[in-house]
Amino acid sequence: MPPLSSNAPIGVFDSGIGGLSVLRALREELPHERFVYLADSAHTPYGEKGDAFVRERSLAIARHLVSEHAIKLLVVACNTATAAAVHLLRSNLPDIALVGVEPALKPAAHCSRTHHVGVLATRGTIASARFGELLSRNSEHTHFSVQACDGLAHAIEQSTLEPLPAAASLEKTRALCARYMGALGPFGTRDGEMDTLVLGCTHYVFAEPLLRELAGPDIRIIETGAAVARQARRLLQERALLTDPAAQPHGGDVGLYTTAAPSALQAAAQRWLYFPISRCATVSLP
Numbered sequence: 656m657p658p659l660s661s662n663a664p665i666g667v668f669d670s671g672i673g674g675l676s677v678l679r680a681l682r683e684e685l686p687h688e689r690f691v692y693l694a695d696s697a698h699t700p701y702g703e704k705g706d707a708f709v710r711e712r713s714l715a716i717a718r719h720l721v722s723e724h725a726i727k728l729l730v731v732a733c734n735t736a737t738a739a740a741v742h743l744l745r746s747n748l749p750d751i752a753l754v755g756v757e758p759a760l761k762p763a764a765h766c767s768r769t770h771h772v773g774v775l776a777t778r779g780t781i782a783s784a785r786f787g788e789l790l791s792r793n794s795e796h797t798h799f800s801v802q803a804c805d806g807l808a809h810a811i812e813q814s815t816l817e818p819l820p821a822a823a824s825l826e827k828t829r830a831l832c833a834r835y836m837g838a839l840g841p842f843g844t845r846d847g848e849m850d851t852l853v854l855g856c857t858h859y860v861f862a863e864p865l866l867r868e869l870a871g872p873d874i875r876i877i878e879t880g881a882a883v884a885r886q887a888r889r890l891l892q893e894r895a896l897l898t899d900p901a902a903q904p905h906g907g908d909v910g911l912y913t914t915a916a917p918s919a920l921q922a923a924a925q926r927w928l929y930f931p932i933s934r935c936a937t938v939s940l941p
């Protein structure tokens with residue numbers, strides 16, 4: 656493999672639009688970097704599809720980003736893919752620096768005053784050995800109530816395609832949020848109540864206003880985008896791979912790619928990203 660260049664882009668992928676919440680944080684932390692985002696929208700959601708499938712997709716995407724875009728860093732902007740495939744990606748792509756995303760249980764345990772934290776994530780993430788280890792490492796002084804949210808990532812994905820405010824999928828997203836928050840139990844700041852909520856799926860960041868309504872104003876909601884972005888900066892710094900800001904004075908360009916028609920990704924980018932996109936196109940992967 657030729658030596659990595661500091662002008663190379665950072666590759667970011669997710670099953671769909673959820674990783675845009677991570678891309679947003681990355682771009683804020685590293686405005687001069689170039690980014691290539693790949694949404695596997697033809698196969699979204701990953702959360703209910705099983706490990707073997709998610710591993711196969713993750714590896715195909717990572718290889719594509721390396722071979723077609725010569726990325727210098729890979730950000731797995733998907734908790735489900737990180738849980739299922741991060742080890743496989745590390746062993747198959749040993750030369751590429753890699754950052755994964757996992758539910759922020761440690762910061763949540765640190766913040767919670769009631770020592771009771773709610774966690775929303777996909778079925779795949781929750782069933783993974785990696786999540787089991789994370790949970791046991793952080794459960795000494797904190798009780799975690801964990802809820803798998805079947806259908807929620809899909810509903811969020813769909814809701815970006817419909818015009819606001821009367822979108823049917825938004826209503827579906829609202830109903831699923833209410834169901835899963837209800838299943839977790841009472842939120843609040845009294846003893847026994849959950850005072851902290853972890854968003855263990857990058858899609859759920861886009862449902863935060865709905866979750867906030869349900870949890871109440873005093874609850875801390877934790878997601879991982881900013882922490883992932885700081886870790887990406889650290890890795891690039893360590894490897895002397897940060898872009899020279901003088902080479903990208905107006906900010907690095909951001910390309911979006913999807914394995915399906917670009918409409919959902921384009922709509923989501925328009926709604927949730929605050930920087931210009933240089934292209935949004937379909938790619939075909941093996």
Ligand code: DGL
Pocket residue numbers: 669670671673674699700701702703732733734735736777780808809855856857858
């Ligand atoms: N956004 C992903 C995650 O963080 C995956 C959601 C899905 O595809 O089910 O887990």
